[in-house]
Amino acid sequence: MSQPARTDEELLRMLTGYMPAFLISAAMRLELFAAFGADALTTEEAARRTSTHAPSLLRVLRGLAALDLFTEESPGTFRVTERGRLLLPDTPGSMHALAAVVLDESMWGGWPSLEHAVKSGKPAFDHAFGTDYMSYTGWADGSELREHVDRLMLDETRPVAAVLVESFDFSRFSTLVDIGGGSGPLTAAVLAANPHLHAVLYDLADGVRQAPRVLADAGVEQRCELRVGDFFASVPEGDLHMCKSVLFNWADDDQVSAILGNSRRSLARDGRLLLVEHMLPDVVDGSMPWDQYVSDVNSVVSLGGRLRTESEYRALLTEAGFDLVVHRLPTVPSGYSLLEAVPI
Numbered sequence: 001m002s003q004p005a006r007t008d009e010e011l012l013r014m015l016t017g018y019m020p021a022f023l024i025s026a027a028m029r030l031e032l033f034a035a036f037g038a039d040a041l042t043t044e045e046a047a048r049r050t051s052t053h054a055p056s057l058l059r060v061l062r063g064l065a066a067l068d069l070f071t072e073e074s075p076g077t078f079r080v081t082e083r084g085r086l087l088l089p090d091t092p093g094s095m096h097a098l099a100a101v102v103l104d105e106s107m108w109g110g111w112p113s114l115e116h117a118v119k120s121g122k123p124a125f126d127h128a129f130g131t132d133y134m135s136y137t138g139w140a141d142g143s144e145l146r147e148h149v150d151r152l153m154l155d156e157t158r159p160v161a162a163v164l165v166e167s168f169d170f171s172r173f174s175t176l177v178d179i180g181g182g183s184g185p186l187t188a189a190v191l192a193a194n195p196h197l198h199a200v201l202y203d204l205a206d207g208v209r210q211a212p213r214v215l216a217d218a219g220v221e222q223r224c225e226l227r228v229g230d231f232f233a234s235v236p237e238g239d240l241h242m243c244k245s246v247l248f249n250w251a252d253d254d255q256v257s258a259i260l261g262n263s264r265r266s267l268a269r270d271g272r273l274l275l276v277e278h279m280l281p282d283v284v285d286g287s288m289p290w291d292q293y294v295s296d297v298n299s300v301v302s303l304g305g306r307l308r309t310e311s312e313y314r315a316l317l318t319e320a321g322f323d324l325v326v327h328r329l330p331t332v333p334s335g336y337s338l339l340e341a342v343p344i
């Protein structure tokens with residue numbers, strides 16, 4: 001007797017995953033969420049406000065209602081839901097910056113060339129766009145996309161920083177150096193919770209553009225020096241070095257070793273280097289959500305860099321002159337680990 005046909009619902013969703021993503025992208029580009037605001041609108045009124053074709057818009061709105069981004073209050077009349085409001089920039093907990101970054105062509109346009117990347121070992125992005133991600137996006141010069149990326153980093157780091165300040169004893173340290181600290185949300189949180197500490201926020205010139213505002217908002221700007229520099233050349237002296245979401249940017253182990261080596265050379269003898277990174281288990285055992293692995297493949301596609309396992313971090317740290325103590329940060333939604341590196 002033949003087996004009944006089996007539909008794997010999760011697989012089905014994976015196969016069609018790009019469709020809701022593009023549906024949301026279109027809604028954002030049409031500024032549908034803003035056009036509705038808090039109102040319930042008929043499709044005709046929404047079409048008027050967004051200069052769109054009402055019969056097509058009705059089907060888009062129904063699709064968005066099925067995704068719980070709108071609710072259909074009566075046939076053809078819709079209102080934005082709580083989830084939909086997360087796609088507006090000023091909602092508390094907004095995911096607008098994330099959506100703007102991942103739905104930008106620079107993020108998904110390399111994916112159709114993944115096969116080429118796997119065969120050639122070269123970024124899919126470069127094959128698809130004829131140039132690299134940083135040049136294409138005008139990264140260092142600043143752009144709307146770069147502003148969204150900086151905002152996204154802030155949104156992502158703030159909750160991690162809140163957990164970190166509760167998870168580590170900062171009392172015996174005096175000078176924190178935030179290596180590749182970007183806009184400074186981690187430094188801001190640690191300084192705010194530890195009034196005895198001073199900090200150096202160390203990054204490239206384009207990396208610290210938002211930092212004066214972030215540090216001032218936290219009321220810690222008097223205790224933080226902004227220092228522009230290249231962590232491949234040197235790292236400022238201190239007794240507590242911190243480095244979050246930096247090492248994964250570099251696929252080449254030699255580059256990671258250079259950053260770790262520079263930290264080791266300028267770190268006080270009894271100091272600590274704290275790394276905050278996503279760390280993969282040595283085998284795929286379900287302890288890490290699938291999106292971490294898929295985002296690691298996104299690094300193959302466009303951004304470069306790679307996630308590493310605990311063994312890989314241990315080897316790199318040992319070579320740089322550190323022992324490793326791993327602290328899991330279980331309450332951080334995005335699954336970060338805290339790696340405490342102790343000078344040997």
Ligand SMILES: C[S@@+](CC[C@H](N)C(=O)[O-])C[C@H]1O[C@@H](n2cnc3c(N)ncnc32)[C@H](O)[C@@H]1O
Nearest residue numbers: 153157180181182203204207229230231244245
């Ligand atoms: C993914 S961001 C992480 C920012 C911050 N640590 C956080 O978690 O919010 C990586 C940072 O590394 C900085 N960076 C990249 N190359 C650098 C270099 N050669 N020297 C110093 N900073 C660098 C970038 O400007 C960026 O701010």
